[in-house]
Amino acid sequence: MKFQSANQFSHSQQDKIGLLLVNLGTPDAPTPKALRSYLREFLSDPRVVEIPRIIWLCILYLIILPLRAPKSAHAYASVWSDQGSPLMVNALAQRDAIHALMSERHGERVITALAMRYNKPSVSSVIQQLQDQGATKLVVLPLYPQYAASTVASVFDAVAADFAKRRWLPDLRFITHYHRDRGYQQAMAKRIRDYWETHGQAHLVLSFHGIPKRSLTLGDPYFCECHATGRLLAEELGLRKDQYTISFQSRFGKAEWLKPYTDETLKKMPSSGIKAVDVFCPGFSADCLETIEEIAIENRDYFLEAGGEQYRYIEALNDMPEHISALANIAEREMAGWLAEEINGKARQRYADEITQELAG
Ligand SMILES: C=CC1=C(C)c2cc3[nH]c(cc4nc(cc5[nH]c(cc1n2)c(C)c5CCC(=O)O)C(CCC(=O)O)=C4C)c(C)c3C=C
Ligand SMILES: [Fe+2]
Ligand SMILES: [Fe+2]
Numbered sequence: 574m575k576f577q578s579a580n581q582f583s584h585s586q587q588d589k590i591g592l593l594l595v596n597l598g599t600p601d602a603p604t605p606k607a608l609r610s611y612l613r614e615f616l617s618d619p620r621v622v623e624i625p626r627i628i629w630l631c632i633l634y635l636i637i638l639p640l641r642a643p644k645s646a647h648a649y650a651s652v653w654s655d656q657g658s659p660l661m662v663n664a665l666a667q668r669d670a671i672h673a674l675m676s677e678r679h680g681e682r683v684i685t686a687l688a689m690r691y692n693k694p695s696v697s698s699v700i701q702q703l704q705d706q707g708a709t710k711l712v713v714l715p716l717y718p719q720y721a722a723s724t725v726a727s728v729f730d731a732v733a734a735d736f737a738k739r740r741w742l743p744d745l746r747f748i749t750h751y752h753r754d755r756g757y758q759q760a761m762a763k764r765i766r767d768y769w770e771t772h773g774q775a776h777l778v779l780s781f782h783g784i785p786k787r788s789l790t791l792g793d794p795y796f797c798e799c800h801a802t803g804r805l806l807a808e809e810l811g812l813r814k815d816q817y818t819i820s821f822q823s824r825f826g827k828a829e830w831l832k833p834y835t836d837e838t839l840k841k842m843p844s845s846g847i848k849a850v851d852v853f854c855p856g857f858s859a860d861c862l863e864t865i866e867e868i869a870i871e872n873r874d875y876f877l878e879a880g881g882e883q884y885r886y887i888e889a890l891n892d893m894p895e896h897i898s899a900l901a902n903i904a905e906r907e908m909a910g911w912l913a914e915e916i917n918g919k920a921r922q923r924y925a926d927e928i929t930q931e932l933a934g
Contacts (some may be wrong), residue, residue, distance in 0.1 A: 576740035579704045590683045590911055591708030593674060593699060593906050595669055595728045596716045596859065598689030599658040608642040614797075616692045622789070652865045663859035664689075664716070664894040668902070674901045682907070682915065683709055688788035695739075696731035704743065711743040712907045716759055716858040716895065719798035720750040721784055727845035746907040752802040752855075756899025760890050761855055762809040768851065768887045771803050775849040775883060776816060778839070779803045780868060781856040783821035783830040796831055822854075822872075823863050839872050843880035850876065853887040858896070860889040866903075895899065 582815065600611035602874045616622055616637060622629055656662045664687055672685035682705050688699035703711065717726040729747060736742055751757055765777070781799040789796045803819040822835035842850065852863050852872070869886035890896035905912070 577701070577738050578740050580701075585796075587682075587772050588682070588915075589705065589707040589708045589913075590679075591703035591906055592671070592683055592685045592908075593696075593703065593711060593713045594664070594671065594685065594687045594716055594900075595696060595713060595731075596660065596664045596687070596689055597724070597861075599692075599861070600646075600649060600683045600692065602654045603646050603658075605643045605646045606629075607651070609647045610670050611692050612638060612642060612645065618691075618727055618730075620730060621723045623785075628892035634716045636694065639827075648866050649862055651870070652862055659860075660859055660861035660933060661689075663861070663889070663891045667716070667859060667897065670892045670897040671904075674897060678901075682912075689772040690728050690731055696728065697735040698736050700732070700739075700743075703743070704739075709741075709743050710745075710908075710911050712746045712748070712904050713909065714748045714904050716900075717755075717856065718750060718752040719781070719795055719802060719856055720793075721786065721795040722793050723784055724751050727796045739813075741924065744911070746801050748903060750798060751903050752798050754899060754903055756895070756902050757890075758809055759854070760893060760895035760899050761806050762841075763768060763895055765806075765810060765851070765853060765887055766889060768885075769882055772885065775809075775851045775885065776818070776833070776842075777810075777812065778850050778852045778860065779806065779817060779819050780822045780835040780854050780856075781819070781831075782823050783825075785826075785836070786831055789831065794826075799831075806855060822867060824826070835868070836855055836875055838870055839876040839881070839884075840879045842876065843882075847857035848881055848882065851885045851887055854889060855906060857889045859891055860901075864889055 597610070599609040599616070613633070616633055617630070619626070622633075638920050646666070653658055654662065668685060668687040684703055686699045686703055688694050688696045690696065713728065713732055715725045717724045726809045732745070732747065770905040779802075781802075784793065784795055799821075803817065807817050808812075818833075818838060820833045820838040821831040822837040824834060839850070842848075842908060852868055855866060858866050864886070873884040873886070
């Protein structure tokens with residue numbers, strides 16, 4: 574069979590809306606074997622590494638996978654819990670909370686599900702599940718507030734690849750970014766304000782995942798969206814320019830990435846008089862290896878070794894209620910026309926019932 578079918582289908586079924594949340598994905602276990610498999614899939618994606626295929630695949634298989642898999646496995650082992658990888662644990666909690674809120678608002682009309690771009694559950698398998706449950710309309714919400722081709726466009730590629738093999742395509746809405754959303758901005762401001770109310774305020778470092786600088790010169794809006802995010806958040810918190818710093822973390826490889834680099838920035842801060850920092854990562858909707866290990870542990874050491882006195886990490890938005898309702902509202906705005914169709918449909922049905930009764934009476 575060339576095209577994948579819906580497994581269950583009846584002509585009278587009610588149209589449902591699938592809300593597909595997508596995050597990056599994480600290895601199955603903190604072991605070199607699981608890391609090799611995860612990194613192979615992730616780093617083979619041409620959206621992630623944009624150097625000529627043949628050259629890159631040689632480097633990936635001969636150098637990166639043998640060297641990086643054991644090193645990364647070690648890093649993952651330091652953050653792994655009984656429930657699994659933090660990214661998966663936090664993303665599942667977000668899915669459950671959004672599902673509960675959507676069910677409260679729309680009953681069975683909206684089905685919320687989570688897929689991962691790399692490893693499991695795959696985008697394609699979850700689209701199939703949603704179709705099997707009766708979804709004929711689909712909102713895809715990649716959990717990246719800022720657009721980058723390496724993340725958001727890559728999710729789109731996975732949806733498109735699935736659609737290319739599917740017989741019955743759902744109506745599709747795809748959310749490319751939400752960094753300016755008021756709910757997202759207010760949830761971040763609340764997270765930071767609540768922290769400061771309890772612990773006192775320090776210089777705020779807003780650290781975003783980096784991408785190669787070449788992506789910026791080739792037209793990727795990510796850098797600008799990170800700066801817009803930081804500016805809006807600082808306005809919301811009433812911060813002056815000298816009270817916060819924007820930087821980029823998680824550099825990979827030898828090429829230049831977006832600057833300033835978070836680690837270098839933190840190493841320089843104590844000598845320029847900033848000896849206490851609070852670090853928050855607005856681009857990570859869920860805590861993961863990059864926030865818990867790299868920011869909360871590794872960069873703390875750099876800062877303290879360079880003469881810093883107080884280093885604190887403010888946790889990501891995760892399943893904070895204000896974050897959950899912001900994400901649900903973002904998705905709902907995309908569904909508005911479809912939800913209105915349903916309301917109009919119900920109104921039409923009521924009108925038809927009334928006329929039938931009238932005629933009968
Ligand atoms: C060329 C490499 C990479 C690009 C470009 C990149 C962009 C990018 N990544 C995220 C979010 C996450 N990345 C995470 C882990 C991670 N990222 C890379 C490489 C690139 N990322 C690697 C190799 C890894 C794996 C860990 C390691 O070996 O260092 C994660 C965490 C995953 C987890 O399991 O916890 C997230 C989240 C964004 C937002 C982004 C571009 C904007
Ligand atoms: Fe990454
Ligand atoms: Fe990292």
